[in-house]
Amino acid sequence: MIRTDWNIDEIKNIYHSPLLDLVYKAASIHRKYHDPLKIKVSQLISIKTGACVEDCAYCAQSSRYNTGVQPHKTLSLQEVLKEAAGAKEKGVERVCLSASWRNVPEGKQFEELLQMISEVKKMGLSACCTLGMINEKQAESLAKAGITAYNHNLDTSDKFYSQIISTRSYQDRLDTIDRLINAGVQHCTGGIIGMGETEEDRISMIHKLATMRKHPYTVPLNTLVPIQGTPLEKMPLLSSWEMIRMIAVVRIVMPKSMICLAAGRKQMADEAQALCFLAGANSIFVGTKLLTTPNPELDDDMELMKKIGMEAY
Ligand code: SAM
Ligand code: DTB
């Protein structure tokens, strides 16, 4: 049963249950709604990198911090198609176009974006986007263009949010997600752990996601990749156990959503990743680079999948 009426105490109790009980319960629920041996692989394409006006404390692409990321202008259609073709050649079926925008631009740039999506789709690939805030009309156009999902994260709890980002509010994020739902675009919404938040903050974020009028199509869960030059550069690397617990709780309260084990896999042992998949994660980003940070080699990912009997699709 899909519930959107979870109360915070229920989620707190689930979060604090013994880890093995949690993983067992999550794995049992996962099997009812998903093929537990299938994993969706997507590749990120950064169509515009760096020079972002926002001040997200975790991000290598904010212009406020000296992170050494080389900004580049929006890629041309040809450049995007070349990257998409590279992904397809490697057996990847889905790409996610990402841009370091505060919000989706209007006019010619938006037309070009729609063209990128339609051309990528003509190649037989599915396309997702993550482009910042979006207005109603743009969301409708993306729906018409047939995107699979639009990624816009909550990142953390309402309470902790202001310590991470000051240039746009939690409500701004919720409004964008509302517009996506209204336009019929599937939303891909999750967050980051390891930014110095408390367990209460994590529980609050999960509660917010699980009580949306529509559960996310995908919940991406990122472990902070500390970026030199950002305010979070000194954050200690988070233990994988924390991610395993997050995934299990998210799987239990949002049984139908896909869960993407997003940033942080490079630092994770194979066994920890396998536990994440057992607990309900069923999607990953592949390719040696996420947006600006390293990701495992595709060959290593494929070897891991083979070892544990999972099939990428
Ligand atoms: N600019 C758009 C936006 O902010 O919505 C799209 C791209 S943005 C990089 C997408 C998401 O990546 C962020 O919301 C955040 O959750 C995640 N992310 C960015 N930098 C990260 C880092 N250093 N470690 C973990 N996750 C990160
Ligand atoms: C998401 O939640 N994680 C992905 C995707 N959505 C766009 C991005 C992770 C970025 C990690 C940091 C970097 O490579 O710059």
Ligand code: SF4
């Ligand atoms: Fe810009 Fe997105 Fe990075 Fe924030 S997370 S600084 S909006 S690219």
